[in-house]
Amino acid sequence: MNKLTYILIAFLLPLSQQLSAQHKMVFPGKTWEIVKDPEESGLSKDKLLEVKKLVEKDNTSALMIVVNGKVAYQWGEVDRKYNTHSMRKSVLSAMYGKYVREGIIDLEATMADLGIDDNEGLSEEEKKATVRDLLKARSGVYHPALYESSGMKRRKPARFSVRAGTHWYYNNWDFNVLGTIFEQKTGKRFFEALNEDIAQPIGMEDYGPADGTYISGKESRHRAYPFNITAKDLARFGLLMLHMGNWNGKQVIDSAWVAESTRYHSDATLYGSSGYGYMWWVARDFNKYPLYKGADLPEGSYAAQGAGGHHLIIIPAYDMVVVRRVNTDIPGNRGKDFGPVLKLILEARMDK
Numbered sequence: 001m002n003k004l005t006y007i008l009i010a011f012l013l014p015l016s017q018q019l020s021a022q023h024k025m026v027f028p029g030k031t032w033e034i035v036k037d038p039e040e041s042g043l044s045k046d047k048l049l050e051v052k053k054l055v056e057k058d059n060t061s062a063l064m065i066v067v068n069g070k071v072a073y074q075w076g077e078v079d080r081k082y083n084t085h086s087m088r089k090s091v092l093s094a095m096y097g098k099y100v101r102e103g104i105i106d107l108e109a110t111m112a113d114l115g116i117d118d119n120e121g122l123s124e125e126e127k128k129a130t131v132r133d134l135l136k137a138r139s140g141v142y143h144p145a146l147y148e149s150s151g152m153k154r155r156k157p158a159r160f161s162v163r164a165g166t167h168w169y170y171n172n173w174d175f176n177v178l179g180t181i182f183e184q185k186t187g188k189r190f191f192e193a194l195n196e197d198i199a200q201p202i203g204m205e206d207y208g209p210a211d212g213t214y215i216s217g218k219e220s221r222h223r224a225y226p227f228n229i230t231a232k233d234l235a236r237f238g239l240l241m242l243h244m245g246n247w248n249g250k251q252v253i254d255s256a257w258v259a260e261s262t263r264y265h266s267d268a269t270l271y272g273s274s275g276y277g278y279m280w281w282v283a284r285d286f287n288k289y290p291l292y293k294g295a296d297l298p299e300g301s302y303a304a305q306g307a308g309g310h311h312l313i314i315i316p317a318y319d320m321v322v323v324r325r326v327n328t329d330i331p332g333n334r335g336k337d338f339g340p341v342l343k344l345i346l347e348a349r350m351d352k
Contacts (some may be wrong), residue, residue, distance in 0.1 A: 026069025085306030097257030309335020
């Protein structure tokens, strides 16, 4: 991105995020600071008791609420590693920022430019899709992909039905190919790069490259890249994003990239959701659907979501990060709709 782009993004950055960036930034040390009384963080104890009663019966395994850089409330196994599922995509999006800024990855490079193909072969039109199209889930390449749910397969448009860049569809082919491109252009393996570029600089307590697993198969040449991570470490990543990529004075992710990747780019009505950025789900006022049913999130909020009920929600207007984990290693175990819990968390704010 050039200097003019950075300036334009600053104007596009939601006011809530600009205000949050002006707040005093507080960060955890080697371990998280946990407040003795959640009311110190502006959360009602009575409302949090309602939250506890709800998560005890909705298959939640761990919950963390971070306010002003401190743990205002936590419940469950926050130090147990769980599969990220599709939250991996938002993490990869964040990792792209450094290499886009350095000119190593060109967002306007096409699949033809990069030599990207797949088992069934890509058409000339499909090869016109750019890296930016993939980040937006707008490639128009509906080739079979790995790690797809039945719902993703059911919603997938017909092959060759749209032109590159013209249609939003939550497409694992796009997301997996972005992993391929990242490794090809940087010369780094994804899980090692995550450790080097993000985990170590922000002091993740538990993550290591061995926590990642590549998923391969006959459907596609392009692997999926899920990894396991604790709620504690996922909350650190959320706090990094909330502070526009800055960690205790060090710019780990370029702030312009955080702004660009987490702003609204596409309507996500097809998935019954609000909006979509660069592999982040985005809250957008007046869209047909909210980001979370029943929960009134301020515009400028955004989330990483994973199958089975995994959520990382960043709310800059409230200086808040929310993490919800589910033990999806248990066959058939899925978290219930998180909207009611998030609604209670937002209602717990005493200064609202």
